[in-house]
Amino acid sequence: MSRITVSRHRVFAFAAQLAKFGMVGLVGFAVDITVFNLLRATVFSPDNLDSGPIWAKVVSTILAILANWVGNRYWTFSKDRQSQTVREGLEFFAVSLAGMGIGLACLWVSHYVLGHTSVLADNISSNVIGLLLGAVFRFVLYRYWVFSPARRPVAAARTATGSIRLPARPERGLVTER
Numbered sequence: 001m002s003r004i005t006v007s008r009h010r011v012f013a014f015a016a017q018l019a020k021f022g023m024v025g026l027v028g029f030a031v032d033i034t035v036f037n038l039l040r041a042t043v044f045s046p047d048n049l050d051s052g053p054i055w056a057k058v059v060s061t062i063l064a065i066l067a068n069w070v071g072n073r074y075w076t077f078s079k080d081r082q083s084q085t086v087r088e089g090l091e092f093f094a095v096s097l098a099g100m101g102i103g104l105a106c107l108w109v110s111h112y113v114l115g116h117t118s119v120l121a122d123n124i125s126s127n128v129i130g131l132l133l134g135a136v137f138r139f140v141l142y143r144y145w146v147f148s149p150a151r152r153p154v155a156a157a158r159t160a161t162g163s164i165r166l167p168a169r170p171e172r173g174l175v176t177e178r
Contacts, residue, residue: 017076021139024071028064033127035060037119046117053122057107058100065096077147091146099138103130 036056044052044059069092073081082088103126110116110125145151 017143018139020076021072021142024068024076025135027071028068029127029131031067032060032064032131033123035063036127037123040119040122053107053111053126054104057104057126061096061100061103065093065100068096069093072142072147077142080147080149080152082147082151088146092142095138095141095146098141099134102134102137103127106130106133 039056039059040046040053044056046052049055069089072092073088106129107122107126110121116122116125
């Protein structure tokens with residue numbers, strides 16, 4: 001296989017994974033924005049509670065994180081998911097909470113520092129700017145930490161004589177040309 005073919009394959013594989021991540025993210029976004037706006041208009045209205053928009057965003061984001069974990073675990077990163085589901089879930093949740101912090105920081109700065117308190121301003125700061133910055137952060141950490149193929153345990157195989165043989169791991173970046 002030529003070096004160009006391998007590079008092209010890796011680019012297409014990365015693009016496909018990024019597209020899946022985006023589609024899962026759209027589902028999470030729909031959950032997030034719907035719940036956020038419902039809560040902000042009712043239970044967590046700024047008229048009822050000064051910090052209402054922040055609490056609405058916390059609740060909506062946690063629900064979106066749960067939806068995203070399922071989508072990313074079973075679709076986007078399905079071939080790289082870990083056998084230790086609890087550990088993977090906790091790591092996913094930790095990265096997602098940090099990503100949520102990015103969105104909350106954008107909302108807080110816009111709402112409380114800059115004084116942009118309209119529903120539109122709250123949505124732009126948290127659901128556009130904060131979401132985009134958080135998505136880049138989350139994708140990188142999901143890909144290279146939570147669902148990293150390098151973290152999968154190496155399976156040992158028994159030979160015909162009963163001894164254990166460890167599979168050879170191909171060196172990353174090595175390309176053989178024909």
